[in-house]
Amino acid sequence: MNAQPSPPTSDLEYRWGRNFQEKAIEAMLFLAAFLAVAVTASIMVILVTESVGLFQTVSIVEFLTGTEWAPMFEPPTYGILPLVCGTLMTSLIALIVAIPMGTLSAMYLSEFASLRAREWIKPSLEILAGIPTVVYGYFALLFVTPLLQKILPSLPGFNMLSPGIVMGIMIIPLVASISEDAMRSVPRELREGSYAAGATRFQTALKVVFPAAISGISSSYILSVSRAVGETMIVAIAAGLQPIITFNPLEPAATITAFIVQVSLGDLPHGSTAYQTIFAAGLVLALMTLVFNIFGHFLSKRYRENY
Amino acid sequence: MVSETSGHRSQSGIAHKAKVEAVNLSFYYGGSKAAIKNVSLAIPEKQITALIGPSGCGKTTLLRCFNRMHDLYDNNRYEGKILLDSTVNLISTKIDPIEVRMRVGMVFQRPNPFPKSIYENVAYGLRIRGESRRRVIDQKVEQSLQQAALWNEVKDRLNDQAYDLSGGQQQRLCIARALATDPELILFDEPTSALDPIATANVEQLMLQLKDKVTMLVVTHSMQQAARISDYTAFMYLGELVEFDQTSKIFSAPAQEKTRDYIGGRFG
Amino acid sequence: MAIALPEQGLIALRKSVSRRQLYSNLFAIVGLISILVALVVLVALIIHLLSQGLTSIDWQFLTSPASSDAEEAGVFIALVGSGLVMLVTTTLAVPVGIAAGIYLEEYARKGWLADLIEINVTNLAGVPSIVYGLLALGLFKYALNLGESIITAGLTLALLVLPVVIVTTREAMRAIPSSLREAAYALGASKWRMVKDHILPYSMGSILTGIIIGLSRAIGETAPLVTIGALTFITFLPDSPIQPTFPFISFSWLLSPFTVLPIQMFSWVSRPDLAFEAKAAAAGAVLLALTLLMNGFASFLRYRLRKGIKW
Numbered sequence: 001m002n003a004q005p006s007p008p009t010s011d012l013e014y015r016w017g018r019n020f021q022e023k024a025i026e027a028m029l030f031l032a033a034f035l036a037v038a039v040t041a042s043i044m045v046i047l048v049t050e051s052v053g054l055f056q057t058v059s060i061v062e063f064l065t066g067t068e069w070a071p072m073f074e075p076p077t078y079g080i081l082p083l084v085c086g087t088l089m090t091s092l093i094a095l096i097v098a099i100p101m102g103t104l105s106a107m108y109l110s111e112f113a114s115l116r117a118r119e120w121i122k123p124s125l126e127i128l129a130g131i132p133t134v135v136y137g138y139f140a141l142l143f144v145t146p147l148l149q150k151i152l153p154s155l156p157g158f159n160m161l162s163p164g165i166v167m168g169i170m171i172i173p174l175v176a177s178i179s180e181d182a183m184r185s186v187p188r189e190l191r192e193g194s195y196a197a198g199a200t201r202f203q204t205a206l207k208v209v210f211p212a213a214i215s216g217i218s219s220s221y222i223l224s225v226s227r228a229v230g231e232t233m234i235v236a237i238a239a240g241l242q243p244i245i246t247f248n249p250l251e252p253a254a255t256i257t258a259f260i261v262q263v264s265l266g267d268l269p270h271g272s273t274a275y276q277t278i279f280a281a282g283l284v285l286a287l288m289t290l291v292f293n294i295f296g297h298f299l300s301k302r303y304r305e306n307y
Numbered sequence: 308m309v310s311e312t313s314g315h316r317s318q319s320g321i322a323h324k325a326k327v328e329a330v331n332l333s334f335y336y337g338g339s340k341a342a343i344k345n346v347s348l349a350i351p352e353k354q355i356t357a358l359i360g361p362s363g364c365g366k367t368t369l370l371r372c373f374n375r376m377h378d379l380y381d382n383n384r385y386e387g388k389i390l391l392d393s394t395v396n397l398i399s400t401k402i403d404p405i406e407v408r409m410r411v412g413m414v415f416q417r418p419n420p421f422p423k424s425i426y427e428n429v430a431y432g433l434r435i436r437g438e439s440r441r442r443v444i445d446q447k448v449e450q451s452l453q454q455a456a457l458w459n460e461v462k463d464r465l466n467d468q469a470y471d472l473s474g475g476q477q478q479r480l481c482i483a484r485a486l487a488t489d490p491e492l493i494l495f496d497e498p499t500s501a502l503d504p505i506a507t508a509n510v511e512q513l514m515l516q517l518k519d520k521v522t523m524l525v526v527t528h529s530m531q532q533a534a535r536i537s538d539y540t541a542f543m544y545l546g547e548l549v550e551f552d553q554t555s556k557i558f559s560a561p562a563q564e565k566t567r568d569y570i571g572g573r574f575g
Numbered sequence: 576m577a578i579a580l581p582e583q584g585l586i587a588l589r590k591s592v593s594r595r596q597l598y599s600n601l602f603a604i605v606g607l608i609s610i611l612v613a614l615v616v617l618v619a620l621i622i623h624l625l626s627q628g629l630t631s632i633d634w635q636f637l638t639s640p641a642s643s644d645a646e647e648a649g650v651f652i653a654l655v656g657s658g659l660v661m662l663v664t665t666t667l668a669v670p671v672g673i674a675a676g677i678y679l680e681e682y683a684r685k686g687w688l689a690d691l692i693e694i695n696v697t698n699l700a701g702v703p704s705i706v707y708g709l710l711a712l713g714l715f716k717y718a719l720n721l722g723e724s725i726i727t728a729g730l731t732l733a734l735l736v737l738p739v740v741i742v743t744t745r746e747a748m749r750a751i752p753s754s755l756r757e758a759a760y761a762l763g764a765s766k767w768r769m770v771k772d773h774i775l776p777y778s779m780g781s782i783l784t785g786i787i788i789g790l791s792r793a794i795g796e797t798a799p800l801v802t803i804g805a806l807t808f809i810t811f812l813p814d815s816p817i818q819p820t821f822p823f824i825s826f827s828w829l830l831s832p833f834t835v836l837p838i839q840m841f842s843w844v845s846r847p848d849l850a851f852e853a854k855a856a857a858a859g860a861v862l863l864a865l866t867l868l869m870n871g872f873a874s875f876l877r878y879r880l881r882k883g884i885k886w
Contacts (some may be wrong), residue, residue, distance in 0.1 A: 134841050135859045264801050289706075
């Protein structure tokens, strides 16, 4: 290599050029990152501006507390409660399946399974999370519902139970993988402390590992609520589309998401009432999931900082 | 009284009955080379026995054989025997490791209280055993904390989180946790290596006080500590037991050249 | 205390141990059963799909357009549509996502701005896909007047995949020890040189894994595309990107109407006709095979990487 020092002027020029390049690159990277903020903002702006017309026909209070949803009828009614009820019912069924099974799976994987068993089981479970939801919808309508009808002959072809169960199975890997991560990040010393005291695996899992990982585990629960509330295709295909308030899982019902799909399938002129209703419904959905997501994120951050 | 089963020549000075005795013990991590090679060692009852040696010599591995901690991880294998009271072989596959751990307590290198209250930490071992009578647990918690010389510092805040205690207090809490279940032997794995000198002195003093109640086996990286607290000392090197004798003898007139070199600071 | 345990005590102790071990084993069985139930459902789903759809899958099915006659209906146009939409999605989401990941992991200084971006990325990852559909409907279709086109669909799915790419990029970069960064700086590298010469190449494998998983989600997405009005009966291919006349390359395909595999399946599922049910199953099987292949490839890549590099 030449040991010739470069003349000062050109060095300055070079440095200036390099600094300029560095700054330009940083600015571009920043813009890419800032896009996330822009997207969130545009979601909120679009949802609000496209639905605001609806609230000139119907008051917000009426919209949020009305018990009848018939925007296409004459005279139209815009009470979103039936859709919220359908959403919460299907989500509840899904969570009744996903939370116990996901937690038990996570405990088994983290505290009982051998390293080799874990390496096989985990990716197999992950496949469940990767299956397209339209395939799950098909499965719920044409496999699970007929199967359930053999046990409950009075079950109608569209009902909340079948898509709820299928949705729950789909969410199991979400609960299992976050919970297992949380339990596995519990330090080994704590576990050994418990074993050294003569505890069995079960006692260690239940009394030491589970409480120590509780914030991570509960964040998985909250994220799965948000997932179930926002799930669309399974319920749109298999739950039926009747917006009625019912707490009977054997009946059909419409969810917020299924309603949006149903309306989108028809003719949807820009600015029409139907067009505005799906944005209003979407706004409610977005706000519901936003609350869950932020809360869940906060919890999962806490468990990472614990150790 | 010299142990009958162990004929190691350097054990001539053992004057106490053996509580636990390793006989031709070998241990293998996951099928690899032996980490402990044919160790025979009789641990005297109600005495403190120190395990010393350079790092990697297998002293912690040996210690964790006594409560079968190695069973927690796959493919580990023991050979030989560890006899408790000359009758029960602790490493027999017929004996449940949990039974062993109920009789042999352990205190770890770094304080590892559970993220629970001070009270619940001490009560844990009792609850594990299915004890649910409040009065029994209360009494045992107080007794153990007193034995661990922690009672006066924490009696007014038993329901506080254990993490709020200082490092030294946490370690004494872990000792109390081990004492609560009346173990016959307590294993200490470098119990003061994460503590400052004052906390170390407290823990050492505590161990000396416990001597008339329970048998103790201590792994320590500090020869000074071994000299200060132990009655007997075992020196290990490369997975083998080189010499075992009264501490005073090991430090003043070791029989083996290796021991002399180590004590003299020539390696390790 | 601590004298040899009397015989009585030892018997009681052993009883308590075996009772507790029994509970522990029972619990392990319950845990294993819940995993098995989930896996049995997975197997049932795959078998059902194959048993219903396999007979319909042949060369003709893969090369024919949709048709109102169930006998002739195929997935050719939908396959091409899925491919083109994925092309747009990948082109948009990958560079932007990686750039955003680099900024957040290597450049961003702690402060409210970084926090704001971070919260938004996390939140976007949890926004239901149908809400992206509404955004696309209002913004791309009407405000930007892009219509029900491939570019609208590609943009929509790109936004959906973006958080996945950002998060995996960050995780991959975080796994690189800071000693490597310091080594590069110590040799006089600028920040960008350090990122370009070290961080990016070392983390590319893991980033790629994340991208493939993100795309495998996108290829099965239905709801956001239904929302933009993509559920239409399409029997023709988009314009070809290669033209016989100057300038030989055309981007008019970007504005063509389209259909994709999951939409095609959805439209067949909603028909009350048994013959179309079989077609739906066949489309589902093809779709499942595609996503499983992508996931499998990602797993394989991850496995290879884990074997390869040890920090």
